[in-house]
Every structure is written in structure tokens, then in C-alpha cells.
Amino acid sequence: MTRNQVLQGILELLEKLSDSELEALYNRLHDEDHILATGGGRFEHQDMVD
Numbered sequence: 001m002t003r004n005q006v007l008q009g010i011l012e013l014l015e016k017l018s019d020s021e022l023e024a025l026y027n028r029l030h031d032e033d034h035i036l037a038t039g040g041g042r043f044e045h046q047d048m049v050d
Helices: 003-015 019-029
Strands: 035-039 042-045
Touching (some): 019 035
């Protein structure tokens, strides 16, 4: 497999995640820069949420 094939396979899996699953994955990978799913496929950095 090429690098691009691996990346494509990962992208296909990521596209299947719900917003809450994507939020959890992002936050797990980014210790100091967390996001919050705000609905409708949109996200905000937690420090910007009231």
C-alpha cells in the first residue's frame, strides 16, 4: 500500500464518525487545544465557548 492509500483509508473511517466521536478523537490527540461539537457538523475551540 502507498501512503496515499493508507491516508485514504483513514479518511474514509473518519468520515463515518459522529460529531461527538470526532470531538473525542480530536481532543485525545490535542492535549491543550480541545474542541466542542456545537451541532450541525460544526465545532468550536473550548476557550471560545461561553
